[in-house]
Amino acid sequence: MVNKVNDTRPVEILLVEDNDGDLFLTQRAFSKAKISNNIHIAKDGDIAMEILLQKGNYKDIPRPDIILLDINLPKKSGQDVLAEIKADDSLKTIPVIILSSSEAQDDIVKSYKLQASGYITKPIDLPQFHSVVSAIEDFWF
Numbered sequence: 001m002v003n004k005v006n007d008t009r010p011v012e013i014l015l016v017e018d019n020d021g022d023l024f025l026t027q028r029a030f031s032k033a034k035i036s037n038n039i040h041i042a043k044d045g046d047i048a049m050e051i052l053l054q055k056g057n058y059k060d061i062p063r064p065d066i067i068l069l070d071i072n073l074p075k076k077s078g079q080d081v082l083a084e085i086k087a088d089d090s091l092k093t094i095p096v097i098i099l100s101s102s103e104a105q106d107d108i109v110k111s112y113k114l115q116a117s118g119y120i121t122k123p124i125d126l127p128q129f130h131s132v133v134s135a136i137e138d139f140w141f
Contacts, residue, residue, distance in 0.1 A: 010036040014064035016048040016081065017041065017099070018073055022122060026068065026099070029129040035137055040064065045076025049084060052091055064094060066136075069116075071100040071107055079110055086115045097136065 013030065017023050023041060030037055040061050042048035048069070051058040067085070071078035078098065085091045095117040100107065108119050120136075123129050 010038045011066065012062045012064045013037050013039045014048065014051060014067045015039050015041050016043075016045070016067065016069045016073065016078065018043045018070065022070070025123075025126055025129045026133075028126060029133040032130065033133055033137055038062075044074040045078065045081040048073075048081050049076070052085065052088075052094075067094055067096045068099045068136075069096055071098060071102055071111070079107075079114060082111065082114045082116060099132075 015023065015026055017026065027039055030039055040051060042051050047058075048067075050056060051061050052064070052067075054061065054063070069078045069081060073081070078100070082096055082098070085094065085096055092115075096115075097118040097120060098107075098111045098116045099120050099122055101122045102108075103121050111119050120132055123132055
């Protein structure tokens, strides 16, 4: 479990996503979540790693409790980011949920081989995003 029910601090979420529409839907769904949260956004894989390693302009961003990671990202792919996270002793315990539009079996299998905590195909509308967020809350928090 990522965050205890009686924990008073918000859950820190790193959302790694380059699509503005998907960013909007995900942020909107989490704004209505049962659990207080802060969402930090990385629009490419390089920025995601800088945030996670708290480098440069990102040194004050708290370490996330959970990472929602798209596979198809500019610069560094989501699967490359996942591999780096799981190879780093200071990051590998952070749950990483792949949130991707890809339903390709190869992407799903590779993500789990790289130790993703879960793989969710992106919903296409706000009610479906709310369902996904609710499922993430129920399972992880």
